[in-house]
Amino acid sequence: MNVFKKGWxxxxxxxxxxxxQSYEIEKEIAHExxxxxxxxxxxxKRCGMTMSIDGAIQSTEMDExxxxxxxxHIVLYSHPNPKRVLIIGGGDMGVAREVLKHKCIELVDNCDxxxxxxxxxxxxxxxxxxxxxxxxxxxxxxxxxxxxxxxKVNYYDxxxxxxxxxxxxxxxxxxxxxxxxxxxxxxxxxxxxxxxESYWLDLDIVxxxxxxxxxxxxxxxxxxxxxxxxxxxxSIGCIxxxxxxxxxxxxxxxxxxxxxxxxYYSKEMHEASFVxxxxxxxxxxxxx
Amino acid sequence: MNVFKKGWxxxxxxxxxxxxQSYEIEKEIAHExxxxxxxxxxxxKRCGMTMSIDGAIQSTEMDExxxxxxxxHIVLYSHPNPKRVLIIGGGDMGVAREVLKHKCIELVDNCDxxxxxxxxxxxxxxxxxxxxxxxxxxxxxxxxxxxxxxxKVNYYDxxxxxxxxxxxxxxxxxxxxxxxxxxxxxxxxxxxxxxxESYWLDLDIVxxxxxxxxxxxxxxxxxxxxxxxxxxxxSIGCIxxxxxxxxxxxxxxxxxxxxxxxxYYSKEMHEASFVxxxxxxxxxxxxx
Numbered sequence: 001m002n003v004f005k006k007g008w009x010x011x012x013x014x015x016x017x018x019x020x021q022s023y024e025i026e027k028e029i030a031h032e033x034x035x036x037x038x039x040x041x042x043x044x045k046r047c048g049m050t051m052s053i054d055g056a057i058q059s060t061e062m063d064e065x066x067x068x069x070x071x072x073h074i075v076l077y078s079h080p081n082p083k084r085v086l087i088i089g090g091g092d093m094g095v096a097r098e099v100l101k102h103k104c105i106e107l108v109d110n111c112d113x114x115x116x117x118x119x120x121x122x123x124x125x126x127x128x129x130x131x132x133x134x135x136x137x138x139x140x141x142x143x144x145x146x147x148x149x150x151x152k153v154n155y156y157d158x159x160x161x162x163x164x165x166x167x168x169x170x171x172x173x174x175x176x177x178x179x180x181x182x183x184x185x186x187x188x189x190x191x192x193x194x195x196x197e198s199y200w201l202d203l204d205i206v207x208x209x210x211x212x213x214x215x216x217x218x219x220x221x222x223x224x225x226x227x228x229x230x231x232x233x234x235s236i237g238c239i240x241x242x243x244x245x246x247x248x249x250x251x252x253x254x255x256x257x258x259x260x261x262x263x264y265y266s267k268e269m270h271e272a273s274f275v276x277x278x279x280x281x282x283x284x285x286x287x288x
Numbered sequence: 289m290n291v292f293k294k295g296w297x298x299x300x301x302x303x304x305x306x307x308x309q310s311y312e313i314e315k316e317i318a319h320e321x322x323x324x325x326x327x328x329x330x331x332x333k334r335c336g337m338t339m340s341i342d343g344a345i346q347s348t349e350m351d352e353x354x355x356x357x358x359x360x361h362i363v364l365y366s367h368p369n370p371k372r373v374l375i376i377g378g379g380d381m382g383v384a385r386e387v388l389k390h391k392c393i394e395l396v397d398n399c400d401x402x403x404x405x406x407x408x409x410x411x412x413x414x415x416x417x418x419x420x421x422x423x424x425x426x427x428x429x430x431x432x433x434x435x436x437x438x439x440k441v442n443y444y445d446x447x448x449x450x451x452x453x454x455x456x457x458x459x460x461x462x463x464x465x466x467x468x469x470x471x472x473x474x475x476x477x478x479x480x481x482x483x484x485e486s487y488w489l490d491l492d493i494v495x496x497x498x499x500x501x502x503x504x505x506x507x508x509x510x511x512x513x514x515x516x517x518x519x520x521x522x523s524i525g526c527i528x529x530x531x532x533x534x535x536x537x538x539x540x541x542x543x544x545x546x547x548x549x550x551x552y553y554s555k556e557m558h559e560a561s562f563v564x565x566x567x568x569x570x571x572x573x574x575x576x
Contacts, residue, residue: 004292024306028400046306200517234522264565272560277552
């Protein structure tokens with residue numbers, strides 16, 4: 001914790017120099033160093049239960065649904081008939097909770113490198129973990145996701161990379177070698193959705209991910225924006241590589257039950273999230 | 289300035305308790321108390337030239353275009369033939385710069401209560417003021433906007449309220465009496481667009497503005513979201529009252545020159561900006 005002021009959590013990082021967000025702490029809950037990461041949990045006065053990893057907020061009770069719904073549903077509704085999903089990272093089970101809303105899904109494998117994230121989530125974030133833990137379709141493993149993927153060729157319909165920023169243990173899933181494995185692990189018509197950073201904050205990372213996905217062979221690479229107040233600069237995105245054509249419009253209808261369960265996602269939001277501000281559109285659609 | 293850390297500007301306010309954004313200062317430029325407000329100007333390492341009023345950031349070089357383009361163009365492209373525009377607030381001339389891109393506009397009146405904002409903007413934010421100052425269609429007056437409006441009945445096609453938050457001198461333009469005057473000052477088919485706060489941060493203010501606009505007689509009240517990193521929680525909105533039907537789709541095409549001048553706005557962004565996350569849509573469309 002880089003304390004600016006006692007009693008506040010301040011998110012300040014070399015990844016976003018010159019800018020910081022602070023949250024007043026109601027109660028400190030846990031602070032543990034795992035083999036891989038520094039994990040802090042506190043109750044924020046404004047945003048409820050909050051988990052931070054290596055000094056960057058990962059999820060708060062107030063707005064986690066925006067990120068988790070969009071990371072799961074944009075690609076799941078873009079696939080005509082998804083059966084098998086792999087989640088890399090996402091040990092807090094927030095993405096899994098959303099994936100499991102889809103009755104057509106038969107299997108969700110989840111690989112997080114750090115069992116400590118899951119252990120703490122089970123204890124302090126039951127709103128994320130309760131549903132996955134009870135669902136027999138869900139399997140969580142604690143190992144290197146990229147290595148696990150090598151054993152599954154031509155197997156998954158959807159892969160979701162729910163990672164921290166590209167420093168620390170997530171470095172290895174922001175490179176070409178990772179996406180080559182993703183490409184092989186997907187079945188024909190498969191789609192990868194990765195945490196795609198913010199174009200306001202990290203335009204170079206976004207463009208680099210776009211280039212990598214194109215290089216490994218995805219014919220379609222797209223970006224969908226998510227508004228999420230507690231990430232730096234208030235937004236992040238999904239970067240999507242697809243073997244199945246554009247994901248800009250859903251290909252399956254939602255059931256009423258699914259629609260009623262959403263706090264952020266809708267068919268309209270799906271389509272709107274792909275509209276980029278002009279300055280970003282020009283860069284994303286260029287060949288640079 | 290509520291300093292959390294020396295050399296940083298920290299935006300901390302009773303209007304958004306428990307959360308704060310901080311920007312590392314490259315250079316302090318000016319700090320003046322006008323008759324109405326406390327105005328600070330500094331160069332931020334991350335966001336360039338920045339103006340703050342009463343402790344809240346109003347505009348930075350990095351992202352001012354997002355706010356100014358959307359506040360002007362959403363309503364201007366929603367009106368079939370706008371001729372006369374009134375801007376209340378907006379003494380930095382950022383909204384005026386965008387309004388004046390429309391060749392069909394014959395007259396832009398701008399009322400800001402505080403000439404100090406304009407004086408400092410002319411000196412330090414020429415990217416906002418240069419174009420309006422040279423355009424004979426543009427007239428700026430320093431007086432109470434609500435009072436000025438009383439002299440103009442059935443006169444404007446578009447009124448834009450570009451205000452600070454509803455504390456300080458802007459309190460008077462967040463109430464019913466203000467919108468009654470707006471309603472009278474508009475011609476048939478007229479549209480009002482006000483800085484509409486963020487539904488993540490100030491849902492009650494957003495719903496209150498919606499109620500006021502409905503009460504004074506606007507048959508259509510809508511909300512368009514703007515992503516803007518340097519406002520608290522990363523977004524704000526336009527709240528729009530229309531005598532001319534829905535503003536969700538533009539009614540006039542852009543010229544190529546207009547389209548090329550945009551860094552944020554496009555026809556697609558216009559339409560996408562009206563899509564609300566489910567939790568907000570349910571509240572905004574309810575009768576509460």
